[in-house]
Amino acid sequence: MDRLNVGMQVEIKRSDGRVHGAVVTGVNHATGGVNVEWFEKGETKGKEIDFITLLKINPALNPENGAAKPPADVFKAPKAPSKVENTANGKRAMPQPKVRSSTASTPIDMDSTFVQAVTTNNHVLSTKSAKNTPETSEAPFLPAITPDAQPTASPSMDRLNVGMQVEIKRSDGRVHGAVVTAINQATGGVSVEWFEKGETKGKEIDFLSLLKINPALNPVKDVPKPQVTEIPRPPSSNSQKYPINNASKPPADVFKVPKLPIRRETISNGNGDGNRAQPKPKSRTSTVTTPIDEDVTYIQNTTISQPPLLEKPLKAMIPKFDEPPPSLVSTAKSACVNEVERLAQEREKRRYQQAEVKKQMEARKSIDPGNPNWQFLGMICDYREQIDFRPLRMDDYVIDNRITVCVRKRPLSKAEVNRREIEVTTIPNKDHLIVHQPQVKVDMTKYLENQVFRFDYTFDENSSNEMVYKFTAQPLVQTIFDRGFATCFAYGQTGSGKTHTMGGDFHGKTQDCTKGIYALTAVDVFRTLEQPEYSSLGLQVQCSFFEIYGGKVFDLLAKRAVLRILEDGKKSVQVCGLKEMQVFSADDVMKLIKLGSLQRTAGTTSANANSSRSHAVFQIILKQGRKEEVYGKISLIDLAGNERGADTTSSDRETRLEGAEINKSLLALKECIRAMSMNKKHIPFRFSKLTLVLRDSFTNQNAKTCMIAMVSPGMNSVENTLNTLRYADRVKELGSGSVDTKERDDSDE
Incomplete structure (x- = not known):
């Protein structure tokens, strides 16, 4: 649990299967529990999750994740002979010292043992090259990676949080703000919502499309691919070049280690004098996540006590990595800072919604200035804009029914026009009629209750007696x-x-x-x-x-x-x-x-x-x-x-x-x-x-x-109109059915 810090953003899975982000508020090392909190439906919620369960959804928290282990047959170090000690009864084998291994979690965790091992290996290579022996062709080489090279990374969704204000682009080219309501890490989709024309609309956008409009969400910069350069070595007829590549591994014979003589020294003990093998120095195996893991393992297992030969060129071989991008570093934020940011986002969202409502109100007032019912008139006009009008025509087919029920709507009279009444009935096609009944809530909010009726024929105010x-x-x-x-x-x-x-x-x-x-x-x-x-x-x-x-x-x-x-x-x-x-x-x-x-x-x-x-x-x-x-x-x-x-x-x-x-x-x-x-x-x-x-x-x-x-059609006659339509509807009871609307640009709004 070393990688888990308070304030870190993690993904959690709810009991209903939903996966969303949360903030770590507490870590209990004794029980292995992690306390998380998140904001949902206007309130802050929290719970305690087992760390093992959290690892399944957040694999990046596993410290061993991403460390590639080399194959055993390729990086097997040569088995050194057992140390022999002369005793009075004879020679007996001494147990080899245990090798201690450590796993490094940063790409630049290399100690002096690695540098000394590489230096010693180069000294051996240069010595064999001077003698012109066949073993030279089997000696390995180490490619060098340029210091500016860094591993590439795919776009991450860590900077995207629920409730964040982003910019979206509509299908008609308009760009406006929206609020993130859900993030789907599996499919890469982002659900957003915005307020438009008096109602809340939403849709799901691909994260890559969202990055084009919101470049600040991309935490990874374009990094060039690592350039592989080769260290020159003496020419040989059997020499081959194998640049390091994680996808393809070089043959095992390239990393074959030459057998080295065992140094002996004379020791004396109580039982007599004799020669015994000098004990090998303890070596520490270091596993790193750099592209030269394989050669490091090989050189560390063949430690030779020789003076350094090429110390200066080896410093250029050690890759110098820059600091990881900000998205990979867990920035711990306090709960107070997160709450302030959330309140600021909600405040901006409310201001945007109020501005949109104000624009709609001004547009509705301009339809009929001075009309006391301008709010209802604007709502009716907005509703009619979404309808595909196809009225009845004289050349339409006449249906022969035993019982036929029709509805005819008359135009507004002069008295109704002088009273500034508004029409509350709409005939979209030849068999439907819609009544927009004005209603007022308890908080004095005005809204429309649209009721749809279906009959055999519907005649609008433009129909004549002949039709x-x-x-x-x-x-x-x-x-x-x-x-x-x-x-x-x-x-x-x-x-x-x-x-x-x-x-x-x-x-x-x-x-x-x-x-x-x-x-x-x-x-x-x-x-x-x-x-x-x-x-x-x-x-x-x-x-x-x-x-x-x-x-x-x-x-x-x-x-x-x-x-x-x-x-x-x-x-x-x-x-x-x-x-x-x-x-x-x-x-x-x-x-x-x-x-x-x-x-x-x-x-x-x-x-x-x-x-x-x-x-x-x-x-x-x-x-x-x-x-x-x-x-x-x-x-x-x-x-x-x-x-x-x-x-x-x-x-x-x-x-x-x-x-x-x-x-x-x-x-x-x-x-x-x-x-x-x-x-x-x-x-x-x-x-x-x-x-x-x-x-x-x-x-x-x-x-x-x-x-x-x-x-x-008048607003003052809406109750009588509804009674008449209900009477006619019960005569035949055709059902309301559905009204065809215009094809919208965004179908998921």
């Missing part, structure tokens, strides 16, 4: 010529545009009946009737127009005569006294629509000054033969405006009773359509007079229904 008719009522015309019953009704709050869609455009207080669904349906009926396959059937076209108000039925074509709804013996609902007028052209239908519209019941509510307080039903009936049997029937219904109780608090008792009756009939209509879509045997059409009149449209097998939900 709405093509996808809603026009497919129903063919149904009545196939002996079927069709129903098309408009539903929505007061002032959402129901009468405009069904009856026609308004120019002031006058209504153009030629542009409504009533008139467009009549034109298509007479056009189809002129076709050869139907002209020979002898069909007659009759029309009726009545309203349901307060649970009673009034005939709009007979000066508001009160009608009764009864059921005959065939279980068919009959409206007794209803006036059905025969028409021969579309112009006759227009006259009836104008006559009946003047007789409708209208009232004034807090939500609308001219609110329709009744359900208006316009029926086109095809009858065949003299008995006038019903061949087909289409009912076009302009429902009364639904209102919440909160919108009618200032109204009188009669108005509130009207609203209760309207909501009751609308609930019954919804339940009948749901039962029809689910193919239930029982349809609850007796819950209200409206559903009782439309019984044939619910029970007939060849029946089709189309619902047009009308919504207002």
